[in-house]
Amino acid sequence: MISRVHIMLGSPEMDKLRLDLRPGDKVVGVDKGALMLLDEGVSVDLAIGDFDSVSEAEYEKITREAREYRRFEAEKDDTDAELAIEWAEKRYKPDKLFVYNWSGGRMDHLLNLLFLVHQPRFEDIIQKIEFKHSQNNVTFYKAGSYHLDRQKNMKYLAFVGMTALKGLSTTGVKYPVDRLDTAYPVTLISNEFTQEYSRFSFSEGVLAVIQSSG
Amino acid sequence: MISRVHIMLGSPEMDKLRLDLRPGDKVVGVDKGALMLLDEGVSVDLAIGDFDSVSEAEYEKITREAREYRRFEAEKDDTDAELAIEWAEKRYKPDKLFVYNWSGGRMDHLLNLLFLVHQPRFEDIIQKIEFKHSQNNVTFYKAGSYHLDRQKNMKYLAFVGMTALKGLSTTGVKYPVDRLDTAYPVTLISNEFTQEYSRFSFSEGVLAVIQSSG
Numbered sequence: 515m516i517s518r519v520h521i522m523l524g525s526p527e528m529d530k531l532r533l534d535l536r537p538g539d540k541v542v543g544v545d546k547g548a549l550m551l552l553d554e555g556v557s558v559d560l561a562i563g564d565f566d567s568v569s570e571a572e573y574e575k576i577t578r579e580a581r582e583y584r585r586f587e588a589e590k591d592d593t594d595a596e597l598a599i600e601w602a603e604k605r606y607k608p609d610k611l612f613v614y615n616w617s618g619g620r621m622d623h624l625l626n627l628l629f630l631v632h633q634p635r636f637e638d639i640i641q642k643i644e645f646k647h648s649q650n651n652v653t654f655y656k657a658g659s660y661h662l663d664r665q666k667n668m669k670y671l672a673f674v675g676m677t678a679l680k681g682l683s684t685t686g687v688k689y690p691v692d693r694l695d696t697a698y699p700v701t702l703i704s705n706e707f708t709q710e711y712s713r714f715s716f717s718e719g720v721l722a723v724i725q726s727s728g
Numbered sequence: 729m730i731s732r733v734h735i736m737l738g739s740p741e742m743d744k745l746r747l748d749l750r751p752g753d754k755v756v757g758v759d760k761g762a763l764m765l766l767d768e769g770v771s772v773d774l775a776i777g778d779f780d781s782v783s784e785a786e787y788e789k790i791t792r793e794a795r796e797y798r799r800f801e802a803e804k805d806d807t808d809a810e811l812a813i814e815w816a817e818k819r820y821k822p823d824k825l826f827v828y829n830w831s832g833g834r835m836d837h838l839l840n841l842l843f844l845v846h847q848p849r850f851e852d853i854i855q856k857i858e859f860k861h862s863q864n865n866v867t868f869y870k871a872g873s874y875h876l877d878r879q880k881n882m883k884y885l886a887f888v889g890m891t892a893l894k895g896l897s898t899t900g901v902k903y904p905v906d907r908l909d910t911a912y913p914v915t916l917i918s919n920e921f922t923q924e925y926s927r928f929s930f931s932e933g934v935l936a937v938i939q940s941s942g
Binding site: 593617618619620621622623625626628629632633634647649650652670672674698699700701703704722724726728 | 807831832833834835836837839840842843846847848861863864866884886888912913914915917918936938940942
C-alpha cells in the first residue's frame, strides 16, 4: 500500500479542496493550517511551525488536540513549510507528500515552495511532492521516462522547466515536442491532453508538470 | 518625465488595486483585461490578445472603444501576456511597465510571467517590469548596485534568486547578507526593512525582489 502524508499549510485562505483521506494516511498541520484541520474535524498527527499566526488560546487547542506537536522559534532559517516537509519525510518516510494551501497568499512563500526543487536537501524527495489545489495541481520530475494520467476536472496541462532541460519529448498532448533542448527554464503552457494519459521523457534537468482546471 | 505603461491582464479575478494613472501614461488591456478596464471607465490605448475569453458582443465593445486593437490566433506560440509586453515595449518604449492581474489564476500562467526573466528576448526590459498586486509587488534586477524604497502598506521583503547569484549583499534589512554566493535559485524570504530603504548589490545572476503586505 502506498503511504501518504497530507500537509496543510497555513495560507490565509483555505482552498475548497478537501483532503482525500484513506486509512493509514498521516496528516500534518502547519501553523494556522493545524487549526484549520482541527476546526474541520480532521485528526492531526503532527502540528508544526512557529505558531505566530495563531492566538495563545488557539495554540493551546492545537497542543491539546494534535497527536504530536513541534514548536520552533519564529526567527529560524527555514520556513514553516520547509520544516514541515523535512519532518514529514523523516517521521513517516511516505511514498507521497501532498501539500495543500500553498498558493493565494504571499508570493515569496509560493516561490519558496516551488523552488524547493533546487535545494540539494530535498533532491531525493521532490518526486514525492504534489502541490494540490482545486484549480492547480503541480508535480515535479527529475530526468527519466514517465506516464502521466489526466486528472479529472483539469483542462490544461503545462510542462514547465524549473531548469534548462535536455531531450524533452511529450506524447498524448495537443502540442507535443520531440527531443527539445532548452538553454533556460522554458514554460510550455496551455497544452491539453488528447487522450487519458501522456508519456514524457527528458535526460537532464528538473521539470514541473501542472494540470489546471482553466 | 518617466514614461509608463500599465498592462491589465485578463485573470479571472480583478485585484482591488487601482491603476495609479498619471497624465501621459499608456494603458494596455489584454484579452478580458481590456474589457475590465473599459467597464471601469478607463481609456484603453491598446487592446491585445486572442480574445477567446470574451463574447462576440464584448469583443465588439473592445474594438469600438479601445484606441487600437490587435487580435492574434488562439493557437500562437506566445502567451497573450508575452505579446502584450512585447507590443507595449515596441509601441511605447516606456521606462516602466506595470503589470496587473497576474496572480490568482492558473499557476502555469503565473510561472510563464515570472520566468519571462529567463527569455533572451526580454533580457533588456526585465528591469522595467513591475508586477503589481495589493498584497505582492515583484520587480527584477540584473547584476548591479541598487537603492530600493520601502513601499507603503508592505511589511515583508524577499530577495529571490531566479538563478544562482554571486556576491549578494543587502543592507537596511532585518537579516542582511554579505557577499553571498548561491549555487542555485535561493529564496531569502520573510525579511523586513529596518529603515525606509534598502541597498543591495550582486555581480552575477537575476534577482527578484518581492514586497508583501503579509
